[in-house]
Amino acid sequence: MDIHRNRSIFTFMLTAMVLGFVFWTHDTTAQPLGTFGFGGRSAGMAGAGVELINDFDAVYLSPSTMVYGKSSVGVGFMWGVNAMRFRLSPRPSGYDVPGPQPEQARTQSGSFKYPAGLMVGGSTGFGLDWLRLGVLAYIPLGGFGKEYTYYADERERFFSNTLHYQLLEDQLSGMWIIVGMAFKVLPYLSLGGGMAFIPSTSADSLLYMPNAADDSTREINLRSKTKLATAAIASITVSLLHQRLRLGGYFRDQLCMRIQGATSGWMAGTNKLYPINQPVDFVTSYSPRQVGVSAAMRLKRVRASLDISWQQWSRYLDNHDKRAGFHDTVNASLGAEVPLGKAWVVRTGVGYRQSPVPEQTGRTNFVDNDMLAIAVGGQYSFNWLKQTLQIQIFFQFQGALRRSNTKKVPKQGAPACGPGVTDLCDESPSTPGLQTGNPGFPGYSSGGWLIVSGIEVIARF
Amino acid sequence: MRYTVCVLLILALFGCGPGTPPKGNFPSLRPDALVDASGDVADSGPDTTVKGTMHPDGTWLFWNETPSCINALNTRIEGISWGLSLAWPVMLPDKRISWVIHGCRFSQAPLFGVKTVIPDHFAESSPDRIFDMTATPAPKGNACAQGTVLKQDAPSVQLWGVKMADPMHDPLPTSADDPRVWDMDGDGHPGGTIWAEGPNGKKICELWIVHRTVSQWTVTVKNAILLEGGGTNASEQNFVYASGGICASKSKVDFMDNLNRAVFLRIDGKDGAPNLDRNHDGKVTCDELRAADLGKWIKPSSPDDNKCNKK
Numbered sequence: 001m002d003i004h005r006n007r008s009i010f011t012f013m014l015t016a017m018v019l020g021f022v023f024w025t026h027d028t029t030a031q032p033l034g035t036f037g038f039g040g041r042s043a044g045m046a047g048a049g050v051e052l053i054n055d056f057d058a059v060y061l062s063p064s065t066m067v068y069g070k071s072s073v074g075v076g077f078m079w080g081v082n083a084m085r086f087r088l089s090p091r092p093s094g095y096d097v098p099g100p101q102p103e104q105a106r107t108q109s110g111s112f113k114y115p116a117g118l119m120v121g122g123s124t125g126f127g128l129d130w131l132r133l134g135v136l137a138y139i140p141l142g143g144f145g146k147e148y149t150y151y152a153d154e155r156e157r158f159f160s161n162t163l164h165y166q167l168l169e170d171q172l173s174g175m176w177i178i179v180g181m182a183f184k185v186l187p188y189l190s191l192g193g194g195m196a197f198i199p200s201t202s203a204d205s206l207l208y209m210p211n212a213a214d215d216s217t218r219e220i221n222l223r224s225k226t227k228l229a230t231a232a233i234a235s236i237t238v239s240l241l242h243q244r245l246r247l248g249g250y251f252r253d254q255l256c257m258r259i260q261g262a263t264s265g266w267m268a269g270t271n272k273l274y275p276i277n278q279p280v281d282f283v284t285s286y287s288p289r290q291v292g293v294s295a296a297m298r299l300k301r302v303r304a305s306l307d308i309s310w311q312q313w314s315r316y317l318d319n320h321d322k323r324a325g326f327h328d329t330v331n332a333s334l335g336a337e338v339p340l341g342k343a344w345v346v347r348t349g350v351g352y353r354q355s356p357v358p359e360q361t362g363r364t365n366f367v368d369n370d371m372l373a374i375a376v377g378g379q380y381s382f383n384w385l386k387q388t389l390q391i392q393i394f395f396q397f398q399g400a401l402r403r404s405n406t407k408k409v410p411k412q413g414a415p416a417c418g419p420g421v422t423d424l425c426d427e428s429p430s431t432p433g434l435q436t437g438n439p440g441f442p443g444y445s446s447g448g449w450l451i452v453s454g455i456e457v458i459a460r461f
Numbered sequence: 462m463r464y465t466v467c468v469l470l471i472l473a474l475f476g477c478g479p480g481t482p483p484k485g486n487f488p489s490l491r492p493d494a495l496v497d498a499s500g501d502v503a504d505s506g507p508d509t510t511v512k513g514t515m516h517p518d519g520t521w522l523f524w525n526e527t528p529s530c531i532n533a534l535n536t537r538i539e540g541i542s543w544g545l546s547l548a549w550p551v552m553l554p555d556k557r558i559s560w561v562i563h564g565c566r567f568s569q570a571p572l573f574g575v576k577t578v579i580p581d582h583f584a585e586s587s588p589d590r591i592f593d594m595t596a597t598p599a600p601k602g603n604a605c606a607q608g609t610v611l612k613q614d615a616p617s618v619q620l621w622g623v624k625m626a627d628p629m630h631d632p633l634p635t636s637a638d639d640p641r642v643w644d645m646d647g648d649g650h651p652g653g654t655i656w657a658e659g660p661n662g663k664k665i666c667e668l669w670i671v672h673r674t675v676s677q678w679t680v681t682v683k684n685a686i687l688l689e690g691g692g693t694n695a696s697e698q699n700f701v702y703a704s705g706g707i708c709a710s711k712s713k714v715d716f717m718d719n720l721n722r723a724v725f726l727r728i729d730g731k732d733g734a735p736n737l738d739r740n741h742d743g744k745v746t747c748d749e750l751r752a753a754d755l756g757k758w759i760k761p762s763s764p765d766d767n768k769c770n771k772k
Contacts, residue, residue, distance in 0.1 A: 089482040094490025096756050098763055399477040406483040433490070442485025449477045 036373070037333070037351075039119070040076060040392025040456035044377015045335025045349030049305040051237060051246040051296035052337070055458050056121035059134035062235040062250045062294065063180035063192025066123050066132035068243070069460070073122035076392075076456030080116075084165055084400060084448035086367050092442060097427045097435045106439055107162045116141045119456065130184040134194075138176045147174075147257065147284045149319035152364040154417060154427060154438040162439050163365045166319070167286075167357070174198050174257055174285035180233060188240060194233040198285060200258045201226055207265030207276060224261075231255035231287070246296045254315060257285040283317045288356075304336040305349075313356030324364060325422065329354035333373070345379040353398075360405040362423045365440030369400035369447060392456040402447035409434065513685040513732070515605045517550040517558050520729040520745045522737075524759050525678070526722040527694045530769035531572065532713040537769040540714070541570040542696075543761060544584075547750060548725060553593070556604035558611060560592040560725075565747035570764050574660040575707060583621075583653050585747055586646045590617050592678065605682060612679040613692070621645055621672035622652030622701075633671050637701040642671055652701050657708055666708035668700040678723045686727035686734040687758065693718045717768065726758050 037047030039057030050061045054069025088108055121136030150156055150164050180194025206221040235250035258281070265276030292309035313326040335349030351373035357366045377394035407424045414434045417425035428435040523546045531540045545566040553559050564584040569577045594611040596604040603609075618628040622645045625631040634642050637651040645653045652669040659665050673696060680690030695716050703709040728745055730736025737745045737753045 083477075085479045087479045087482040089485045092485065092487045092489040093754060093756075095487065098761070402478065402480045404480065404483045406485055408486060434487075442487045443483040445479045445482040447477050447479035 036078075036396055036398075036452050037375075040377060040394050040454060041337075041347070041379070042335075043078075043396055043452070043454060044347045044375050044392065044394035045305065045337065046333045046351035046373040046375040046396060047331070047353075048294075048307045048333040048335030048349045048351065049296065049337070049347075050250070050292065050294040050307050051248045052303055052305055055460070056123040056134045056136050057456075058182075058192075059121065059123065059136045059178050059180040059194055060196070060233070062237065062248055063132075063134065063194045063233060064182045064190040064235040064237040064248065064250075065246070066134055066180070066182040066192065067125070067130060067184040067190045068237075068239070068246075069123075069132075070388075071122075071124040071132075072458050072460050074120070074390075074456055074458030076119040076454060078117050078119070078452060078454035080450060080452035082448075082450055084168070084367075084369075084446070084450065086163055086444050086446040088163070088440070089406075089443040089445075095434055095436055095441070097437045106157075107160075132182045133179075134181070135177070135179045137178075140175060147259065147282075149282050149284060151320075152318055152324070152366055154363065154425070154436055154441075156365075157437040157439050163367050163444060165367050167316075167366065167368050170284050170286050170319075178233070188238060190237045190239075192233075192235040192237070196231045196233060196252070196255055197228045198255060198257050199226055200229040201260070203259065203261040203280070205261070205263040207263060209265060209267040211268055229255055229257060244298045246294075248294045248296075250290075250292050250294075252287075252290040254289040254312065255285075255287045256283050256317060258283055281321045282319055283321050284319060286316055288312045288316060302336050302338055304334075306332075306334050308332045311356070316356065318364075324366065325358065326356040327358060329356045335375075337377075337379075343381050345381075347375075347377045347379070349373075349375045351375070355403075359403075360440060360444075361408040363417075363421060363425055363438070365405075365438070365444070367444070367446045369403055371398045371400055371450075373398045388460045390456075390458045390460065392458065393454070395453045396451070398450040398452075400447045400449060402445060404443060404445040405440065406443040407438070407441050513607060514603055515682050515685050515688065515727070516732060517552045517605060519549075519727060519731050521548040521550060521560075521725050521727050522546065522750055522755075523548040523560070523562050524724045524726070524755075525676075525694060526761060527696075528717050528720045528762065528764075528768070530715040530717065532715075533572070533710075536766075538572060538766045539570075539764040539769050540572055541762060541764055543568050545750065547745065547747065550725075552604075555595070556599070557593060557595045557614070558604065560594070562590040562592060563747075564589075565750050571660075575665065576658045577655060578658055578664075579655050580646070581747070581751065583646045583655065586653075587621055588619065590619050592617060594678075594680075597679075607682055607684055609682045610679060610690075611682070611688065613677045616675050616677040616693070619674045619676075621670065623671040623673075628673070629675065633673060633697060633699045634701065635699050637669065639701075642701055650702070657706070666704040666706040668703040668708040670698050670700050672696060672698040680723055680725060685732040688725040690723050691719070691721045692723060694721050715769075720762075720768075722762075724759055726755075728753075 037043040038060045039053065041053050042049045042057065042061060051065055053061055054065045055072035056074065058065045088106065118139045118141055119136060123132050123134035125132045150166055152166065175198060177197045178194055180192060182190055182192040184190045203222060203224040208219040211217060231253040233252050235248060237246055237248040239246050261280045263276065263278040267276065289312040290309050292307060294305065294307040296303065296305040309331050311329045311331065314328050316324050316326045318324045331353045333349055333351030335347060337345050337347035339345050353371040355368040355370045357368040360366060373396055375394060375396035377392065380391045382389055410423050414426040415421050415423055416429040417427050424436065426434050427437060525544045526541060528539055528541045530537050544564065547563045547565060549561045550558050564587045566581055567579045567584045593614045595614055596609050597612045620628055622643065623634055623641050624643060625641055642651045644651055648654050650669045652671050654667065654669050656667040657665045674694065676692060676694040678690060678692035680688040682688050727734035728737045737749045739749050
């Protein structure tokens with residue numbers, strides 16, 4: 001490969017990245033943890049390359065690999081385009097619920113936002129080649145601190161009156177901080193561990209109503225605390241064949257952001273001390289427990305990686321802290337990178353991400369799809385102030401495998417809507433027949449695509 | 462590399478869209494229901510596809526809902542009455558609109574399981590009303606533009622089964638022998654004839670009534686085919702004969718003017734409106750109006766006794 005061709009490849013990737021930026025509207029993408037592969041190198045291989053990466057990005061991917069690389073410090077930026085869509089089936093007549101109707105007409109699009117994000121991190125061994133400490137942070141930009149919760153069933157008709165890409169939105173809206181360390185226990189064995197943090201909130205509202213007959217006069221106090229939710233990360237890496245083959249495994253515990261508290265109210269003229277007591281318990285930014293295995297092989301001109309992970313979505317908690325009946329998933333990605341001379345590396349990869357959401361035949365309307373990913377990336381290294389600088393760029397396309405969901409009524413008839421009911425339910429049991437305003441009734445289809453691109457600058461020393 | 466780009470583009474443009482949504486397992490239960498452009502039938506929420514200025518011509522419907530609190534059996538319960546009429550607007554000088562209202566159906570929510578039946582021929586025999594409305598405040602431009610508020614100039618009076626020199630203020634007759642009482646519905650009995658039915662659909666008792674309604678409505682032009690609002694709609698009633706039972710009882714009624722609702726909806730198919738002229742004879746009749754599923758535009762309320770028992 002001559003230098004002109006190398007430059008052409010780099011120019012192509014830079015162009016792709018710029019195109020991604022041009023298409024970036026307010027619906028852009030970022031938080032890559034587990035969705036796109038973390039960092040410029042893994043994302044450029046569609047999530048593969050876990051055992052190849054030894055800079056601070058490994059704090060999330062597999063901390064134990066950090067001991068195979070130099071200390072690092074860097075910053076990255078990611079953005080993208082969201083074209084995930086759903087289409088609602090036309091409602092048949094005769095199923096409307098008597099009584100007050102929603103102000104908002106049923107719409108064919110959700111409020112899915114996809115903010116851009118910033119990554120910063122570093123790793124160091126303090127001069128010891130058997131030890132590395134690392135830290136990294138992902139900071140969503142456009143939607144920093146934004147947490148929206150939804151009803152996944154017929155109750156949502158009185159609010160947005162539509163469906164939402166709730167899982168994806170949840171995963172992509174939170175801020176993450178991760179710290180980790182790695183030890184080289186034996187020349188061919190290293191162990192790593194870490195902890196991931198995301199903010200959680202506790203808020204109690206204290207309501208004072210001086211006149212029970214006049215609810216227009218209310219005074220309120222707030223007691224709010226911001227806490228941290230934590231999840232453990234652990235990994236092991238075995239290096240064989242003179243470091244040409246690396247085998248590893250990792251574990252990441254589940255993590256979610258909780259917003260908890262209660263609204264307690266005192267009302268003059270009533271016998272009870274606190275007649276108003278409304279508990280609040282929201283769950284967002286859910287990331288499932290994950291176990292993964294990875295193998296990376298360094299051949300003469302190619303470095304290849306195969307990564308398979310299992311994600312325990314069966315424990316998923318919806319926005320109101322209830323199990324949603326999801327199933328566990330298996331994701332896989334295959335990537336390779338090729339050095340072109342001393343300065344350039346190009347990489348590519350393909351991946352498959354399985355949706356944990358079963359067909360939504362009942363009450364809920366989670367929208368999610370299996371995704372196929374194709375990625376390309378590149379790296380340019382050069383010396384600056386006696387340090388090695390790496391510029392990583394990547395461009396990843398995820399195409400959704402289209403699916404449709406058709407509502408069904410159990411043979412014994414639709415049950416009355418209420419807590420614990422999972423079947424398509426009747427909102428007016430006293431009226432003959434089924435009455436439902438469920439926004440996903442009588443069915444819907446979903447599909448679309450995502451494009452994410454990014455740049456990361458890392459100094460190695 | 463060019464092949465990768467091609468594959469990406471093909472996938473993006475053709476392969477990954479949501480596709481056609483499923484038809485679903487639920488057939489439409491009302492074949493005459495009105496279907497909007499999106500294919501939804503009687504869907505929840507107002508029609509947001511029609512915009513713009515209304516044209517004061519053609520055929521409309523007028524629907525009103527009047528909730529009240531009824532004091533009966535030592536408790537207070539909510540009663541709701543509804544009116545469904547044909548309406549024809551004309552533009553008057555000074556940017557005023559005059560509506561001719563022709564009754565097609567009057568109905569009431571059941572009370573304690575007992576339903577008051579007002580026959581459709583009773584509604585159609587009731588005298589037509591005139592609502593003269595003025596844009597308030599006076600608009601600089603079109604009086605029918607979206608957002609314009611139209612207020613009825615003066616209260617209108619409707620009498621059932623009685624003719625009086627001063628319809629607004631004369632006391633209602635209490636006897637069938639009163640010469641002002643007349644057989645409005647042509648059934649051979651003085652006044653208008655209505656009856657009560659039990660939960661099993663059997664007639665419990667019958668009464669011949671004289672009735673006065675005084676109303677004054679204010680509506681806002683929502684779009685080219687829809688005006689919505691509220692107003693006052695107080696009524697009083699005497700019976701000149703009751704066959705007994707619950708029909709002979711009288712209850713004190715408190716009206717809740719702030720909850721009254723009024724809707725004008727264009728129904729002749731123009732300006733994006735639904736067309737209720739099912740037989741295509743060029744006019745909409747009361748039969749066609751009563752047969753239509755209006756659930757997409759009009760959502761009647763359900764009685765809620767808590768409204769009447771707030772302290």
